[in-house]
Structure formats: structure tokens, C-alpha cells
Amino acid sequence: MSKVGFIGLGVMGTPMAAHLAGAGHDVSGFDLSADALAKLTAAGGRAASDVADAVAEAEVVVTMLPDHPQVEQVVLAAGGVLDVVKPGTLLADMSTIRPETSIAVAKAGGAKGIRVLDAPVSGGQAGAEQAALSIMVGGEAEDFEAASPIFEVLGKTIVHVGPHGAGQVVKAANQLVVGGIYGLVAEAIVLLEASGVDAGTGLEVLAGGLAGSRILELKRKSMVARQFQPGFRIDLHHKDMGIALAAARQADVALPLTGLVAQLVAAGRAMGHGSLDHSALLKVVEELSGREG
Structure with a gap:
């Protein structure tokens, strides 16, 4: 089981984080919504006080955010994910964003020894709630294999589709x-x-x-x-x-x-x-x- 930092507990992220907690992973999550944090706590996860608190001790970080500006703010900005996590941490961005942003995140992560995957999903709220998402993953093959135990909790169709940005x-x-x-x-x-x-x-x-x-x-x-x-x-x-x-x-x-x-x-x-x-x-x-x- 892994220590997972989960950022973005919206209609998709909340059930996804809950599935990971239910599968035995140690999940710390953060969202701006107090209601979303309460739902994570009820599912067996921990409500973090901010992004840094959620990811500081994580082995795997999952981001599930609305668009590329939020990903850039949470991941690339000062005090964001890449500033906080340790080298070797695996970051799976499961948001749907521009391919060029995914490539930029992967490049910035690689410079700090952080493994990055772009792993957007299809299936909507129902797929997230039923743990039946399709997950299309871009990045290095070995990183995909390392993340597979996380993805398998969340989806049914999980495919490594190519290099960074290919998932998007x-x-x-x-x-x-x-x-x-x-x-x-x-x-x-x-x-x-x-x-x-x-x-x-x-x-x-x-x-x-x-x-x-x-x-x-x-x-x-x-x-x-x-x-x-x-x-x-x-x-x-x-x-x-x-x-x-x-x-x-x-x-x-x-x-x-x-x-x-x-x-x-x-x-x-x-x-x-x-x-x-x-x-x-x-x-x-x-x-x-x-x-x-």
C-alpha cells in the first residue's frame, strides 16, 4: 500500500480518493471545499490543510483538477507539489489539460528527480463512482508500471498510450x-x-x-x-x-x-x-x- 497525496476532490476526485482509501492506501487529500474534505474523511482518508500538507510524505501524488491553470498553480508554482515532494515521488496528473502543459510538468518534474505521468480519464462521474474509468497514460513505461496498482483501483481500461503528453x-x-x-x-x-x-x-x-x-x-x-x-x-x-x-x-x-x-x-x-x-x-x-x- 502507498502513501497517496490527492489534490482535487471534485465530482470525480472525491470518489476516486475514496476508492484509494477503501483499498487500503494511506490517502491525504486537499480541496478548497470543506464538504469535499469531509467526504474524504468519512471514506477513511485524511483531510489536509493545504497542498503541501497533503503531499509532503506521499509516495504517489494524484492531481484531479479542472484545467491547466489549476495544474500549473498546484504543481509548478512556488510551494507547489514539485517544491515539496521528495525525489523519486510519482506524480500522476489525471486532469484533462493541454498536452503541452503535461509535457512542461514532466520536464520540470524530471529536473527534480520526480516521475511524472499524464493520466486523464474517461467515464464521467458514474465511472469514477463505480471505479470503472478508462485511463489513458502518457510517460515512461516503467513509471506506468509503478503507478498501475493505483490506476487499477480506479479504472477498468488502463493503457499506456505513449510518451509525455500522449495521454492528453x-x-x-x-x-x-x-x-x-x-x-x-x-x-x-x-x-x-x-x-x-x-x-x-x-x-x-x-x-x-x-x-x-x-x-x-x-x-x-x-x-x-x-x-x-x-x-x-x-x-x-x-x-x-x-x-x-x-x-x-x-x-x-x-x-x-x-x-x-x-x-x-x-x-x-x-x-x-x-x-x-x-x-x-x-x-x-x-x-x-x-x-x-
Whole structure:
């Protein structure tokens, strides 16, 4: 069992840290939310007073933060993770951020003898709560092997996808596919209903054929019922689509469908739906069609 410092106890981080504590790891966590710290304590972890307190004695540090500015502040700033932990410590940043930030963190960590992995996840709140996340990991192979006992507590699909930053590129690809499928399912619902066909019945057929997907399996009923309680908010998917487009620009490739999906997600945010689940792209498509669900 390892001493784990866990920074970022949001809707994903809280259950993830709880799983690690439940598996017998010695978990010290920090978040700005007192409620999140209380939940960690109830799960058997320790509520730290600040970042330094959480990671000072850690063998493994996990960060699960909203975006690259928070990662840079927590990890790279004076008094942050890299200033506090001992050489040899393993840092797994499981946030979804820009690949270039992950590479910069790895370079800064390497200069201090700290092993770094970028390990973003897919699966949303439900995947975090069920310890069924997909984890895509960039970094050195030996560091991936060392972190595997931690990852195995948190996820079901755990793959070393390449060097530093590669995990973030794979996550960007994941998000553009997920966003695209949500957009198409939304269009299918609007078409079915406008044509007088029961959308639930139609999607049941689609889910059993070549059009079947994990999204249709898990979300078709809630989408038809217009239940958009957030498992993964449009606000966060908007951020992720920006990462995907920036990665495309960096790689000098054209992703026209990704650009369109990014605009639909941005429209959802502009319409005031940012706090809703990303399946609420249905509301955007309905608005474009002059229809209400």
C-alpha cells in the first residue's frame, strides 16, 4: 500500500480518493471545499490543510483538477507539489489539460528527480463512482508500471498510450468522438419526434445495430426524458473541445467535424446550459430546429 497525496476532490476526485482509501492506501487529500474534505474523511482518508500538507510524505501524488491553470498553480508554482515532494515521488496528473502543459510538468518534474505521468480519464462521474474509468497514460513505461496498482483501483481500461503528453492527446480524441456522438444522437431524437416516431423505440433499435454505442446504451432514455443532471458538464466539455482544436492546430491537421461539434457545445454554453450534462446538446439541436422537448 502507498502513501497517496490527492489534490482535487471534485465530482470525480472525491470518489476516486475514496476508492484509494477503501483499498487500503494511506490517502491525504486537499480541496478548497470543506464538504469535499469531509467526504474524504468519512471514506477513511485524511483531510489536509493545504497542498503541501497533503503531499509532503506521499509516495504517489494524484492531481484531479479542472484545467491547466489549476495544474500549473498546484504543481509548478512556488510551494507547489514539485517544491515539496521528495525525489523519486510519482506524480500522476489525471486532469484533462493541454498536452503541452503535461509535457512542461514532466520536464520540470524530471529536473527534480520526480516521475511524472499524464493520466486523464474517461467515464464521467458514474465511472469514477463505480471505479470503472478508462485511463489513458502518457510517460515512461516503467513509471506506468509503478503507478498501475493505483490506476487499477480506479479504472477498468488502463493503457499506456505513449510518451509525455500522449495521454492528453488520446483524451482529446475521446472528447471529440463523445461530443460528436451526442450531437448525432440529439439530431436522431429531433428527427424521430418531428416525424411522429417514438424516439425511445427508435433509439432502442439503433442501440442494437451498427449505430450502437456506449452513449446510446447509457444515455438514450435520459435524453428522451430530457433529464440532464450532470455526469459531465457542458462547461467542461467546452474546455475539452478547445483542447482538441488546439491539438489539431499543433499537429497541423484539419478536423472539420470537430470544429462543428465544438461550436454546438459552445452554443449550449452560451444558451445557459453549461451546468447541464453534455447530453443537453439535445437542447441546442432543438433550438436550431425551432422545437421544444
